[in-house]
Amino acid sequence: MTLTDLKIGEEAIITTINGGHGIHAKLESMGLREGSRVTKKSAVPAGGPVIVQTGNTQIAIGAGMANRIIVKNTD
Amino acid sequence: MKKILLMGNPNVGKSAIFTSLTGINVRTSNYPGTTVSYAAGILTVLRKNSSCASCCKSSCKGCSVGSTEKFEVIDVPGTYRLDPLSEAEKVACQLLPEGDIIINVVDATNLERNLNLTLQLLEMNKPVVVVLNMWDDTVHKGISIDPEKLSKMLGVPVVTTTGITGEGIDKLIEYIMNYPPESVTKREYKNRWAAIGEIINAVQNLEHRRHTFLERLQDISIHPFYGIPIAILVIIAIFRVIIGIGEYLIGLMEQLFERFYTPLIMSLSRVLGGGGVLHQILIGDISGETIDYEAAMGVLTTGVFLEIGIVLPYILIFYIVLGFLEDLGYLPRLAVLFDRFMHRVGLHGFSIIPMMLAMGCNIPGILAVRNIESRRQRFITATLTAITIPCFAQSAIIFSITATYGTGYVVAILGTILSVWLVLGSVLSFFVKGTTDTLIMEVPPYRLPAFKVQLRNLGSRIYGFLTDAFPYVLGGILFVNILTILGVMDFIGKLAAPVITGIFGLPEGAVASFVVGIVRKDAAVALLEPLNISGAQMVVGVTLLIIYFPCMATFVIMLKELGFADTFKSFMIMVIVTLLAGTYIRAFMAVFNDPWIYVIFTVLLSFAVMLVLSRIADRRHRAKYA
Ligand SMILES: Nc1nc2c(ncn2[C@@H]2O[C@H](COP(=O)(O)OP(=O)(O)O)[C@@H](O)[C@H]2O)c(=O)[nH]1
Numbered sequence: 252m253t254l255t256d257l258k259i260g261e262e263a264i265i266t267t268i269n270g271g272h273g274i275h276a277k278l279e280s281m282g283l284r285e286g287s288r289v290t291k292k293s294a295v296p297a298g299g300p301v302i303v304q305t306g307n308t309q310i311a312i313g314a315g316m317a318n319r320i321i322v323k324n325t326d
Numbered sequence: 327m328k329k330i331l332l333m334g335n336p337n338v339g340k341s342a343i344f345t346s347l348t349g350i351n352v353r354t355s356n357y358p359g360t361t362v363s364y365a366a367g368i369l370t371v372l373r374k375n376s377s378c379a380s381c382c383k384s385s386c387k388g389c390s391v392g393s394t395e396k397f398e399v400i401d402v403p404g405t406y407r408l409d410p411l412s413e414a415e416k417v418a419c420q421l422l423p424e425g426d427i428i429i430n431v432v433d434a435t436n437l438e439r440n441l442n443l444t445l446q447l448l449e450m451n452k453p454v455v456v457v458l459n460m461w462d463d464t465v466h467k468g469i470s471i472d473p474e475k476l477s478k479m480l481g482v483p484v485v486t487t488t489g490i491t492g493e494g495i496d497k498l499i500e501y502i503m504n505y506p507p508e509s510v511t512k513r514e515y516k517n518r519w520a521a522i523g524e525i526i527n528a529v530q531n532l533e534h535r536r537h538t539f540l541e542r543l544q545d546i547s548i549h550p551f552y553g554i555p556i557a558i559l560v561i562i563a564i565f566r567v568i569i570g571i572g573e574y575l576i577g578l579m580e581q582l583f584e585r586f587y588t589p590l591i592m593s594l595s596r597v598l599g600g601g602g603v604l605h606q607i608l609i610g611d612i613s614g615e616t617i618d619y620e621a622a623m624g625v626l627t628t629g630v631f632l633e634i635g636i637v638l639p640y641i642l643i644f645y646i647v648l649g650f651l652e653d654l655g656y657l658p659r660l661a662v663l664f665d666r667f668m669h670r671v672g673l674h675g676f677s678i679i680p681m682m683l684a685m686g687c688n689i690p691g692i693l694a695v696r697n698i699e700s701r702r703q704r705f706i707t708a709t710l711t712a713i714t715i716p717c718f719a720q721s722a723i724i725f726s727i728t729a730t731y732g733t734g735y736v737v738a739i740l741g742t743i744l745s746v747w748l749v750l751g752s753v754l755s756f757f758v759k760g761t762t763d764t765l766i767m768e769v770p771p772y773r774l775p776a777f778k779v780q781l782r783n784l785g786s787r788i789y790g791f792l793t794d795a796f797p798y799v800l801g802g803i804l805f806v807n808i809l810t811i812l813g814v815m816d817f818i819g820k821l822a823a824p825v826i827t828g829i830f831g832l833p834e835g836a837v838a839s840f841v842v843g844i845v846r847k848d849a850a851v852a853l854l855e856p857l858n859i860s861g862a863q864m865v866v867g868v869t870l871l872i873i874y875f876p877c878m879a880t881f882v883i884m885l886k887e888l889g890f891a892d893t894f895k896s897f898m899i900m901v902i903v904t905l906l907a908g909t910y911i912r913a914f915m916a917v918f919n920d921p922w923i924y925v926i927f928t929v930l931l932s933f934a935v936m937l938v939l940s941r942i943a944d945r946r947h948r949a950k951y952a
C-alpha cells in the first residue's frame with residue numbers, strides 16, 4: 252500500500268521509499284525514513300499533496316512522491 | 327573577534343535568538359526559508375572582574391569594572407543537513423568552517439528530527455552549544471525534556487530558551503563567554519538514527535493531552551474538502567479588509583492634508599509668486615482654495631501626497647495582515663492547498679510564498695525564489711512574479727486612481743493580470759527545459775504571533791518602505807517636471823509615439839509614466855492621472871505599467887539571483903508580453919467597449935489556454951516516461 256492509499260487518520264510504518272539519494276536525504280532530514288511511523292493527516296483532492304505527521308512534525312508530500320512511499324499498517 | 331554561528335533547521339527560531347543577542351531586527355516568520363542569505367551582528371558582553379565573579383552585592387565596585395568583549399554573531403540560513411541540496415543550504419555549509427562557536431538552535435518540540443543536524447554538527451569538531459528553543463511550546467504540547475541529561479549525552483552545554491520573549495538568553499550568553507572549552511572531543515556516530523533513538527528515549531517524555539484550539543484550526547485549514555474553499559474565502563476577505571480600511575485611512579489622510587498641509591502649500595505658492603518654473607516643479611497646477619493632490623503633479627503636492635496620503639495607509643494595513651499570516655503560519659498551508667494548481671504553470675506549491683511576498687514588494691519575493699531547488703522553477707517563478715505581480719505601493723495607486731472609472735475597470739485590470747499569469751505561466755511551463763519537482767515541505771504548526779515581534783517587523787518594513795520610496799518618488803516627479811519644462815519629454819514622446827500611440831493607443835504624454843516606471847511604479851501610475859484618458863486606455867496603461875518591467879531595484883535582484891542569461895531571457899519575455907497584451911486589450915476594447923464583457927471573456931479564454939497547454943504537456947510527459 253502507498254501513502255496515497257492510506258486512509259486519513261490512520262497510522263502506518265514506512266517500509267520503502269522509492270527514490271534516489273536526493274529524495275531519501277530530503278525526507279530523512281525531515282524525519283521520514285524507512286521504519287518511521289506516520290499518521291496521515293489529510294490529502295488535498297484531485298492529485299494534491301498528502302500531509303503526514305511524524306512526531307510533532309507535519310510534512311506535505313506531493314502526489315508524485317506519495318505514490319512512491321510504501322507503507323504498512325501498524326497492527 | 328570570535329565568530330558565533332547560529333545554525334539549525336529552518337523555522338526553529340534562529341532569527342529570533344539572533345535578534346535577542348544582537349539587538350538587530352531580522353525578519354522572523356513561521357515558514358521554512360525566511361532567512362535566505364545571512365545576517366551578521368555584534369554581541370557585546372561585559373566580563374566581570376574574575377576575583378569578583380561570585381559577588382552579587384550591587385554596591386560592590388569590582389563588579390562594574392570589567393572588560394567588554396565583542397563577538398560577531400551570524401544568523402545562518404536554516405539547513406536540515408550538512409550536504410546541501412538548495413542554495414540557502416549551500417550558504418550555511420560555506421559559513422561553517424569560519425565559525426569559532428556554533429550555537430545549534432533546536433526546536434524543542436521537534437527534538438528527534440532536529441538532533442539529526444545536531445549530531446552532524448558535533449562530528450565537525452567545533453565547540454557547540456545546543457539551544458533548546460520554543461521551550462514555552464513544550465509545555466502546551468505535553469513534552470518534557472531533561473536538558474541536563476541531554477547535555478551529558480551530547481557532551482556539550484544545553485540551554486533552554488524562548489526566542490520571542492528572550493527568556494534564557496542570559497544563560498546562553500554566559501556559556502558563550504566561557505567558551506570555547508580547552509579541547510573538543512572528537513565524536514563519530516556510526517548509526518546516527520540509532521544514537522538519536524537512544525537519546526530521545528533517555529531524555530524525552532511525551533504526555534497525551536487534548537487537542538488545542540490552534541491544532542484544530544490547523545486540521546481544518548488543510549482539510550481535504552474545506553481547505554481550499556476556506557483559503558479562497560480568506561484571500562477574498564483579506565483583500566476586502568485591506569481595501570476597506572485602506573480607503574478609510576486615505577479619507578482621514580485627505581482631511582489631515584487639507585487641514586494642515588494645504589495652508590502651508592498655499593503660502594509657499596504665494597511666496598513663489600503663484601507661477602513660474604519653480605512653482606511648476608514644486609507645486610504644479612493648483613487653483614482656487616483647494617488642491618487636487620492627485621492631479622497637481624508638483625513634487626511637494628502630488629509627490630508627498632502619493633506616498634503619505636495613499637500608499638502609506640495601504641502598505642500599513644497590508645503589512646499588518648501579511649505579517650500576521652506569516653507568523654501564524656498560514657502561507658505554507660496555501661502552498662499545500664494550491665500545489666496541484668501550481669503544477670499547471672510548471673511550479674509546485676512553494677512558489678505561492680514568493681508571490682505572496684511580492685505583493686508587498688517584489689524584492690523579498692524574488693529573494694525567496696532562492697529556496698527553490700530547480701532552476702526551471704526558479705526561472706518561471708521569478709519571471710511570473712516580476713511581470714504579473716504589482717507591489718502594494720503600485721496597487722494602492724491603481725485602486726485609488728481607477729476607482730473613479732468604476733469597478734468594472736478595476737476588475738478588468740486585475741483580470742488581465744490574472745490572465746497574463748495563467749497564459750504566460752503555462753507557456754513557460756511548456757517551453758522552459760527541465761522538470762518540475764514534487765513538493766516536499768514541512769508544514770509548521772500554527773503559532774500565535776507575539777505582538778511585540780509583529781510590531782517590530784511592521785516598524786522595520788514601514789521604515790524600509792519610507793526610506794526607499796520617498797527619495798525615488800520625489801526625485802522621479804522632479805525629474806519628469808524638469809524634462810517636461812525643458813521639452814525633453816515631448817521629444818521622447820515623439821520618438822516613442824509609434825509604440826505608445828500607434829500600437830497601444832495611449833496619448834504621447836503617457837511616455838513619462840513609462841520612463842518613471844523604470845524606477846518607481848506608484849509614481850508612474852499616478853502620472854497617468856492628469857492625461858484624462860478613457861477607461862479602456864486606463865486599462866491598457868495600468869496593465870502595461872505592471873508588466874513591461876519590474877522596478878530597477880527588483881531587476882538588479884533578478885540579475886543577482888538568476889544570473890545574466892536567465893534575466894536577459896526574462897527581459898525579452900517582458901517585451902514580448904507587453905506588446906501582445908497591449909495590442910490585445912486595445913483591440914478588444916475597440917470592438918466591445920465594456921470592461922465586464924472584456925474581463926469575463928479574457929479570463930475564461932486564458933483558463934482554456936492553460937487547460938489545453940497543460941493537457942498537451944501531461945500527454946507529452948507521459949509518452950516520455952511510459
Ligand atoms: N512560541 C515560540 N515561538 C517562537 C520562539 N522562537 C521563535 N518563535 C517563532 O517561530 C517562528 C520562526 O522563528 P524564526 O526566528 O523566523 O526562525 P528561523 O527560520 O530559524 O530564523 C516565528 O514565527 C517566531 O516568532 C519561541 O521560543 N517560542
Ligand SMILES: [Mg+2]
Binds near residue numbers: 340341342353354360
Ligand atoms: Mg531566520
